[in-house]
Amino acid sequence: MLTLEDVAVVRGGTRVLDGVSCTFAAGRCTAVAGPSGAGKSTLLRLLDRLEEPTSGRVLLHDRPLPSYDVLEVRRRVGLVQQAPVLLADTVLADLRVGRAALAPDEALELLDRVGLADQPLDRATASLSGGEAQRLCLARALVVGPEVLLLDEPTSALDAVAAQAVERVVRALVQDGLTAVLVSHDLRQASRLADDVVVLRGGRVEETGPAADSRYLAGAS
Amino acid sequence: MSPSVPSWYGVAASVVLVLVAYAVVVREGLGLGREVLVSAVRAAVQLLAVGALLLLLFRHTGLPGALAWVAAMVVLAGRVAGGRAKGLPGATRVATLGIGAGVAATVGLLLVARVIDTSGRVVVPVGGMVVTGAMQGASLTLQRIRDEAASGRRQVEARLALGLGSREAFAPHLRTALRTALIPAVDGTKVVGVISLPGATVGLLLAGVDPLTAIRYQVVVMYMLLGAAAVAAVVAGRLALRELFDDAHRLRA
Numbered sequence: 001m002l003t004l005e006d007v008a009v010v011r012g013g014t015r016v017l018d019g020v021s022c023t024f025a026a027g028r029c030t031a032v033a034g035p036s037g038a039g040k041s042t043l044l045r046l047l048d049r050l051e052e053p054t055s056g057r058v059l060l061h062d063r064p065l066p067s068y069d070v071l072e073v074r075r076r077v078g079l080v081q082q083a084p085v086l087l088a089d090t091v092l093a094d095l096r097v098g099r100a101a102l103a104p105d106e107a108l109e110l111l112d113r114v115g116l117a118d119q120p121l122d123r124a125t126a127s128l129s130g131g132e133a134q135r136l137c138l139a140r141a142l143v144v145g146p147e148v149l150l151l152d153e154p155t156s157a158l159d160a161v162a163a164q165a166v167e168r169v170v171r172a173l174v175q176d177g178l179t180a181v182l183v184s185h186d187l188r189q190a191s192r193l194a195d196d197v198v199v200l201r202g203g204r205v206e207e208t209g210p211a212a213d214s215r216y217l218a219g220a221s
Numbered sequence: 222m223s224p225s226v227p228s229w230y231g232v233a234a235s236v237v238l239v240l241v242a243y244a245v246v247v248r249e250g251l252g253l254g255r256e257v258l259v260s261a262v263r264a265a266v267q268l269l270a271v272g273a274l275l276l277l278l279f280r281h282t283g284l285p286g287a288l289a290w291v292a293a294m295v296v297l298a299g300r301v302a303g304g305r306a307k308g309l310p311g312a313t314r315v316a317t318l319g320i321g322a323g324v325a326a327t328v329g330l331l332l333v334a335r336v337i338d339t340s341g342r343v344v345v346p347v348g349g350m351v352v353t354g355a356m357q358g359a360s361l362t363l364q365r366i367r368d369e370a371a372s373g374r375r376q377v378e379a380r381l382a383l384g385l386g387s388r389e390a391f392a393p394h395l396r397t398a399l400r401t402a403l404i405p406a407v408d409g410t411k412v413v414g415v416i417s418l419p420g421a422t423v424g425l426l427l428a429g430v431d432p433l434t435a436i437r438y439q440v441v442v443m444y445m446l447l448g449a450a451a452v453a454a455v456v457a458g459r460l461a462l463r464e465l466f467d468d469a470h471r472l473r474a
Contacts, residue, residue, distance in 0.1 A: 019227055048382055070469045075384035085379040098383040137379075144384050 001026040001179055002047055002077075002148060007056035009042055009203075014043045022149070024196075026193075028156040029170070029180040031194035033187060033216060038200040040183045044150050047181060048079050078129070078146035084133035084155040092121035094136060098143030110139040112170045131162025138169055147167075148179040155189065167193060191217045226428065235262075258312035276402060279309030279341040287341035287460035291328065291348035293323045298356035302457075306363035310473060311464040313449075316359045319457025323449040324348065330448075334439060350421065351449045358450030359457040365460050370472060377472060387466035395462065399454050406450035410443050419443075432443055 002024040009017040017039045024047075032040045034147045037042050043050040044146065046058050049070050058065045065073055088094040095110065104121055111119055113136040128136060134154060141149060151170065155163035170193055174180050183191045191211060199207040199216040209217055227235070246253040278286045288454055299317025306312040331337045337347055370377070373394050380390035400460040413419060414436070423444045425435035468474055 030258075050378060050381065050471055052469070052471075071384045071386060074382055074470075079379075079382035081375060081379060081382075085375045087376060088378060097380060140383065199371075203383075 001061060003059040005057045005059065007058065008052045010054040010138040015203050018217065020205055022205055022208050024179060024181050026179050027177050029182060029193050030198060031190035031211060032181060032183045032200065033190050034200035036185065040200055041152055043200065044152050044181060044183050047071050048077050049148055050091040054119065068160045075144040075148055077148045077150060078144065080137050080141050080152065083094040084130060084137050086125040086133055089125060091119055091123045091125060091136060093210065094125050095140050095143055098119045098140050100129045101181035102143060110142055111195040113142065114139040129162065130158050131165050134158060134166055135169060139149050148181065151180060151182045153183055153185065161221055186221050189219055225356040236450030275345060278345065282338045283341065284344065287344035291324065291352065294349060294352045295324055300351050302356050302360035302363065305360045305366050309363055309367040309461060312363055314462040315398065315457050315464060316363055318460055319359040319453045320355040322456040323358065324351050325451045327351050327445045327449040331445060351445055354446035355453035357403050357405060358454035362398050362454040363456045363461055365398035365401045366395065366458060368383050369398055370465055374472060381470055387470040388462060391462055395458050399458055402454040403450060406447050410447050413443050
């Protein structure tokens with residue numbers, strides 16, 4: 001579904017990514033793993049066109065990303081950031097940033113999908129716990145109906161219990177057919193969630209394939 | 222023109238006040254003695270030069286000369302406001318265009334509606350006040366936009382990631398910037414006459430104009446300052462957004 005072909009990103013004279021080629025298959029969760037500074041987050045931002053490769057191509061359904069309208073790309077490829085970013089005062093208003101005409105029924109359905117079914121729509125976002133806020137961000141990313149969800153260390157700012165809740169949601173979404181790309185420095189989490197893995201080191205691909213066969217992930221268990 | 226205007230002898234006598242200031246800073250060891258003298262001389266030279274230039278302008282060039290003078294002030298104000306928003310791409314150009322729009326709209330309206338006279342004696346000082354108001358509006362807007370773009374980067378990117386365009390993604394931040402920029406002009410309009418007696422009124426009163434006439438002028442001045450600040454802030458803000466984002470709706474680094 002999403003493919004990188006010989007992608008390089010050079011920033012301030014440093015090659016953040018260098019000759020990266022890999023594929024993110026539809027309906028699967030692919031973990032992008034590797035040590036800090038390996039270029040994981042940059043790779044993720046390329047998939048949403050929040051950054052542009054210096055050379056090489058990024059393809060969505062075999063078409064280069066720049067051939068799509070960039071706003072359409074971002075609706076088809078959603079992003080959840082590292083720490084929860086709330087954009088409005090109430091739960092419903094926050095979800096409506098994605099789609100102003102979102103009906104309350106639809107909002108409740110989305111909250112149900114992320115395990116927040118019991119939350120009133122007029123609850124103040126400021127009163128949400130970290131885990132609840134991150135799941136609200138997941139629900140907001142789903143508002144625009146993406147095919148792919150990019151998750152940039154989505155649990156790194158959360159405690160263990162909250163992280164488990166987010167993981168459950170991600171697993172359920174992938175089971176429902178969504179494609180997920182998960183950047184994580186937590187190898188155990190990557191092993192638990194991912195079907196496939198792309199391991200980066202120093203901006204280059206060190207390993208790709210099924211997560212179950214990964215030597216890098218095996219090092220964690 | 223009026224007995225209340227100081228003679229050249231009076232101006233010379235006021236030099237005593239500079240000496241008082243000099244004596245104070247030297248006595249207190251503030252290390253500002255030289256600066257006090259230099260700034261006093263500088264002010265006198267600058268004002269004399271401006272006075273001579275205005276004399277030339279008023280007598281010989283008419284409206285085109287006055288407008289050229291105002292345009293030069295816009296360019297200068299654009300540099301000042303742009304300098305305040307260092308770090309924002311194209312700040313000086315954006316500030317100059319914003320201030321220019323605010324001044325053109327306000328002074329243009331005043332001239333077309335014949336609220337003010339077309340003589341240089343009127344257009345230059347009125348233009349100067351409008352440029353100052355517009356500069357404040359544009360400067361505050363751009364500074365705040367720069368700060369919002371830095372501190373609100375994650376929020377902006379979260380909106381962009383939802384497929385919102387750059388304008389929509391930055392809209393709440395632009396609103397904050399414009400509000401911040403316009404508060405001084407709005408507050409100034411609120412308290413005028415009660416707390417502050419602005420320069421235009423003071424000048425007219427000193428020149429012997431009766432208070433009701435001076436106030437009439439001041440009402441026009443306040444409204445035009447409000448209008449100039451609003452137009453300059455909005456135009457500078459909108460133009461700044463174009464500089465802040467690239468064609469692919471991405472915040473420039």
